[in-house]
Amino acid sequence: MRPSYKVTELLGDGIGAELSEAVHALAGALPVDLQFEPVDLTLENRRARRSAVYDEAVASVEANKVALKYPTITAEESPNQVLRRRLNLSVIHRPVYTIPGVPSNFRPELDVDIIRIATGGTYDDPGRRIGDSGAVSLRIVERQPVLEAARYAFTLARKTGKNVTSASKYTIQKATDGLFQEVAESVAAEYPEVPHHAELFDALLAKIIMKPEHFQVVLVLNEYGDFLSDMACGLAGSLGIGASANLAFDASAVVRVALFDAAHGTAPDIAGRGLANPTAIFLALSMLLYQVGEIRVGKAVKDGTLELLRRGVRTKDLGGSESTSSFTGAVAAEVAGRLC
Template identity: 55%
Template sequence: MMKKTDTGPIQITELLGDGIGPELAESIHAVADALPVDFQFQQIDWSLANREARGDAVIDEAEESMRRTKLAVKYPTVTNKVSPNALIRRRCDFSVIYRPAISIKGIHTNFKEDVNLHIVRIATGGTYDDPGQLIGKDAAVSLRMVERKPCEQAAKFAFELARSKGMTYGDSHYSVTSSSKHTIQRVTDGLFESVVTKVHEQYEDVQHNVELFDALLAKIILDPSSYEVVLVLNEYGDFLSDMASGLVGSLGTGASGNYSFDDNNDVDIAMFDPAGGTAPDIAGKNLANPAAVLLAFGMLLDHVNRYDLGHALRLSLLGCIENGHSTRDLGGKLNTDEFTKIVIDNIAAHLPA
């Protein structure tokens, strides 16, 4: 364990889950205990049994805690009738999802090009919030909504991300590509693109490109190095995130951040979670791959301005996988605890002297 620093504690709302959730939580706590920071986890039981027993009360408890800590980590949860993910996103006004998709050496993939995509998805609107309506017996209609405010929030987030990533990893800023079907969806996607263009006026140092979404998918497969931060509407972000996960070879390494914003379009609440599900077939067997939740925790560390720790955690984890020290789903032989331990043992080597 590294020596703790004198900085104040970081309070985190922790939404406990189902299936492999408890094992992922153990991995997070083992890493947190080893880092030189005092983390205080405010645990809330979000298991299916507790949600069904307590109803809205457990949602109220989670919202109150998250509005107080401004920070949360969430584990996979079972959806039965109502998605807990959708509930908490609605309660906390999460309007942006950020999901990196980055190639990891040591993971087998049919795609041989290096991928370094940072997908910023507007998490509201589109057709996802609309139940649709039947018109007679043989037709159906759905209302597609795009709102200015979430577009502004996502655009600012994307340009800030590109600026910070470029300063960290290179001599210039990352570029932002906004993508839609604005030539066809002229009103909705047209509004999105016009808002992004307006926000870009505040970030003239960051290159902004516009790409039609169908062309974007093809061009990413042909040459992913041409794209860095990609900003998209709700449905497009869903499609693109899943495709990108396939390109890098594993859903088991997908992590995401969910964000709400204040009146100045600055991040208010941030919640981080793995992209995978509850995996009931291996739950309780110490076989779960904690890579995604640890990468999500690394994103949390970046968010609270401990990039040094987040980067060291990522380098340690990626180095372990590259050297063949991985869980069985990635072709290795380690169980959850063993993989977590070897990641922890190598973090110190990646911290600044």
């Protein structure tokens, strides 16, 4: 009997429907039973049901402990921000690495785990206009989310033998970034075996391009992590290949719920045309499988997807000729072969 797991499936806009079809097709080739529980987060449904749709989503994720989310349109509110706030998702983990076979203008190999505080910064405050002459917004940094992110970053580095860089503008933003740096250094003291150094964020952006091998786990505040993650995906070749884990923790620093998603957007210009690249959502599914303890299956999904890219089996956005469905079929066959 196959092991069974309930997974909240947060349906999205644009190419979201095609990505969901691809995930279900791949899941059918796996030796585990993923019971998807759909919640419709399309813009149309959010406008029709308002807060009720988020109530449903939060209840489902809390019950199932893991969720897979497809890209959503940000209109009146950001679904990502609402879910992060209501589920207390304090940490975003985005691995970014060079993939053989994916065209890139960047020569050195990149392999970095970006650990981003998922809340606060200026993203929690939409700001307000001051007449016609100006505008203002609050920048919020809280100790607890920084503490959770820092402990996650250093634990990851200890397990993988990597170093940690904490990056901010603590010399200028002395209160907010200063608090971040203070917490990062206090956690670093709890992990004396993990190499750690602080870096000014603007300098980090230059250095990670010049010497990417020096940066392995990077801990950053909310906006900085947003900028850095997309820049790093660009260096690796495409936003279409990035996946993230959004994590909430219990009082013992154990992951309580986890939401996995693709880094890219809804791509309405190609929706319904069979051109969507499911690589990122497959890598997100791989991370989800790791989270539920299916290490072998999760590794097969990741390795199988990357191996096909290495061989040149790619969708058109990466210079290949595959459609969404043909690429999905190839990945499913490759993964099934690895799990025989």
